[in-house]
Amino acid sequence: MNEVELIDLILDRLGPAGRAAKLKIGPGDDAAVVEWETEQELVVSTDVCLDGVHVPTNCPGDLVGYRSVAMSVSDIVAMGAVPRYLTIALTIEHADVDWLTAFADGVRDGCAEADSTVIGGNLAKGVKQITITAMGSVPMGRAIKRNTGQPKDDIWVTGKLGATPLALQAMAAWIPRGLSELKQLTSTDVIARYLLPPIRTSFVEFLRHYASACTDITDGLAFELDRLVSGAPNGYRIETEEIPLWFSAELDDVLANDDSYEMLFTSSAENREAVQHYAKKSNIPLSRIGTVLSTLDREFVPFRELRSPVSGFSHF
Amino acid sequence: MNEVELIDLILDRLGPAGRAAKLKIGPGDDAAVVEWETEQELVVSTDVCLDGVHVPTNCPGDLVGYRSVAMSVSDIVAMGAVPRYLTIALTIEHADVDWLTAFADGVRDGCAEADSTVIGGNLAKGVKQITITAMGSVPMGRAIKRNTGQPKDDIWVTGKLGATPLALQAMAAWIPRGLSELKQLTSTDVIARYLLPPIRTSFVEFLRHYASACTDITDGLAFELDRLVSGAPNGYRIETEEIPLWFSAELDDVLANDDSYEMLFTSSAENREAVQHYAKKSNIPLSRIGTVLSTLDREFVPFRELRSPVSGFSHF
Numbered sequence: 001m002n003e004v005e006l007i008d009l010i011l012d013r014l015g016p017a018g019r020a021a022k023l024k025i026g027p028g029d030d031a032a033v034v035e036w037e038t039e040q041e042l043v044v045s046t047d048v049c050l051d052g053v054h055v056p057t058n059c060p061g062d063l064v065g066y067r068s069v070a071m072s073v074s075d076i077v078a079m080g081a082v083p084r085y086l087t088i089a090l091t092i093e094h095a096d097v098d099w100l101t102a103f104a105d106g107v108r109d110g111c112a113e114a115d116s117t118v119i120g121g122n123l124a125k126g127v128k129q130i131t132i133t134a135m136g137s138v139p140m141g142r143a144i145k146r147n148t149g150q151p152k153d154d155i156w157v158t159g160k161l162g163a164t165p166l167a168l169q170a171m172a173a174w175i176p177r178g179l180s181e182l183k184q185l186t187s188t189d190v191i192a193r194y195l196l197p198p199i200r201t202s203f204v205e206f207l208r209h210y211a212s213a214c215t216d217i218t219d220g221l222a223f224e225l226d227r228l229v230s231g232a233p234n235g236y237r238i239e240t241e242e243i244p245l246w247f248s249a250e251l252d253d254v255l256a257n258d259d260s261y262e263m264l265f266t267s268s269a270e271n272r273e274a275v276q277h278y279a280k281k282s283n284i285p286l287s288r289i290g291t292v293l294s295t296l297d298r299e300f301v302p303f304r305e306l307r308s309p310v311s312g313f314s315h316f
Numbered sequence: 317m318n319e320v321e322l323i324d325l326i327l328d329r330l331g332p333a334g335r336a337a338k339l340k341i342g343p344g345d346d347a348a349v350v351e352w353e354t355e356q357e358l359v360v361s362t363d364v365c366l367d368g369v370h371v372p373t374n375c376p377g378d379l380v381g382y383r384s385v386a387m388s389v390s391d392i393v394a395m396g397a398v399p400r401y402l403t404i405a406l407t408i409e410h411a412d413v414d415w416l417t418a419f420a421d422g423v424r425d426g427c428a429e430a431d432s433t434v435i436g437g438n439l440a441k442g443v444k445q446i447t448i449t450a451m452g453s454v455p456m457g458r459a460i461k462r463n464t465g466q467p468k469d470d471i472w473v474t475g476k477l478g479a480t481p482l483a484l485q486a487m488a489a490w491i492p493r494g495l496s497e498l499k500q501l502t503s504t505d506v507i508a509r510y511l512l513p514p515i516r517t518s519f520v521e522f523l524r525h526y527a528s529a530c531t532d533i534t535d536g537l538a539f540e541l542d543r544l545v546s547g548a549p550n551g552y553r554i555e556t557e558e559i560p561l562w563f564s565a566e567l568d569d570v571l572a573n574d575d576s577y578e579m580l581f582t583s584s585a586e587n588r589e590a591v592q593h594y595a596k597k598s599n600i601p602l603s604r605i606g607t608v609l610s611t612l613d614r615e616f617v618p619f620r621e622l623r624s625p626v627s628g629f630s631h632f
Contacts, residue, residue: 003632024357025459030394030531031361033459036352041340045347046403046449048438078346087362089447095632122364125632126445131405133362133449143341143349215346316319316411316441
């Protein structure tokens with residue numbers, strides 16, 4: 001198949017994930033055209049999903065498709081924005097029709113979960129790599145920054161942290177399974193949890209109401225905590241025993257190197273009951289792990305020395 | 317330098333290309349937030365610039381930066397839209413500070429030319445590759461599709477076609493030069509013309525008034541002509557002697573494999589005088605190369621057999 005035929009195949013597999021009421025001109029022209037909602041700001045993020053880094057080499061296409069969508073959409077949700085549209089640039093070594101078909105299926109499933117539409121893309125020959133630009137919408141002035149945590153705010157986190165190192169270990173002897181099977185297992189199977197991060201679009205409305213700052217966790221909890229308070233000379237106190245660990249995950253790993261794509265946010269202590277109520281009635285587990293301090297202190301209680309300097313993951 | 321420091325360096329070099337009045341939250345948060353203009357549709361395109369394919373291996377960073385911006389913006393202009401914002405995902409083998417600095421400078425210059433702002437990006441270690449998502453705006457319902465040429469419409473093209481094969485030949489013995497020097501030479505030097513495609517933002521208003529269909533030329537003229545008339549059972553007649561060739565460029569190359577990023581558009585014959593007038597008063601050369609036919613015929617006059625099938629460039 002040549003490039004045009006492969007693109008047609010992908011668009012065909014995307015099905016509903018390639019259509020939207022407000023999509024005026026879709027794939028197949030020089031650019032896509034969408035009608036923008038009035039009074040909504042445009043929220044944009046670009047992420048690269050690297051073979052062998054963000055997904056294991058030889059990972060089945062459907063898992064790569066789903067995971068790359070989830071990774072991208074996570075940034076939009078963390079802004080308190082609703083994901084709307086994606087563009088996907090894919091480079092791949094050769095025209096592997098089976099892999100591409102599976103990839104499109106995974107993107108379609110991720111888009112269904114994220115209520116998003118693929119409005120454009122690019123397919124070229126090269127080292128396997130997926131670059132997704134996600135676009136979302138948020139009412140004017142309502143976007144949630146990540147460094148605006150206020151002194152005395154509670155610090156909360158969704159889900160459980162620390163599955164990645166366990167998953168990477170487990171995958172050494174892994175027999176790959178399909179997306180539909182793995183999707184059933186994300187709360188118990190460590191590989192499923194790692195490869196298929198949560199897509200928390202249902203959490204956006206809550207965040208807009210209650211979060212004073214929010215970020216998704218991709219660079220280790222300690223680094224992300226620093227970001228939460230970096231807009232002012234603030235610090236934090238963390239009750240380390242309250243950090244929700246994925247089964248046998250180690251706290252040191254969570255602090256230094258977590259990429260669980262869970263939401264880390266601050267909220268006024270006045271909201272505590274409302275947040276707890278939401279945690280009970282929704283299916284999104286929430287843990288209160290600490291407090292923003294008005295001093296520069298970074299306290300982990302009981303005392304714990306950070307194993308490595310807080311710097312986040314660096315590709316270089 | 318680690319990733320965060322490199323990103324800071326790039327943002328610093330971008331200077332004004334990283335700032336815009338409507339940019340509410342810029343680089344440094346989970347996502348960028350921009351205020352969208354009322355009554356304007358959002359136009360989006362994603363392009364990958366591959367090392368060794370779209371730019372020569374070891375091409376200086378400033379030329380790569382400028383060229384990748386120009387390539388991306390071209391799709392937005394071809395829709396009759398004004399380029400506004402870009403995200404840039406860059407993978408690079410190692411933290412080459414000099415190259416990255418030059419790259420940022422080239423992006424800055426391209427953005428200045430395109431009146432666009434970089435609102436986000438991604439930097440990671442990998443095979444050198446640049447993925448740009450360009451976002452533009454167009455008044456509601458005014459975007460120009462590429463397959464809506466009407467029978468009897470004139471077919472026009474901007475600039476001169478066919479520099480690429482000559483440039484690739486010339487570059488075998490090329491001593492790389494800087495962006496500012498090459499920018500002076502784009503109308504005479506074949507390498508300058510190839511590496512620095514025109515950024516035709518000043519042409520958008522004209523296109524909106526006069527074009528019934530438009531596309532940029534990236535896949536050979538014959539393939540692009542097919543696209544112009546593919547929305548209906550139409551064809552075209554081309555006066556081959558009217559095709560504006562870059563100096564010693566060969567028509568066969570232009571038909572089969574041109575990526576000059578010039579605009580190819582149709583316009584009602586009634587507009588002919590106005591178009592000619594515009595061509596005279598602007599500094600954008602326009603050539604009328606043929607007519608849309610109401611039949612399926614593809615005529616090249618004087619008769620010329622296409623050397624290769626009309627299929628466009630395929631990466632696979």
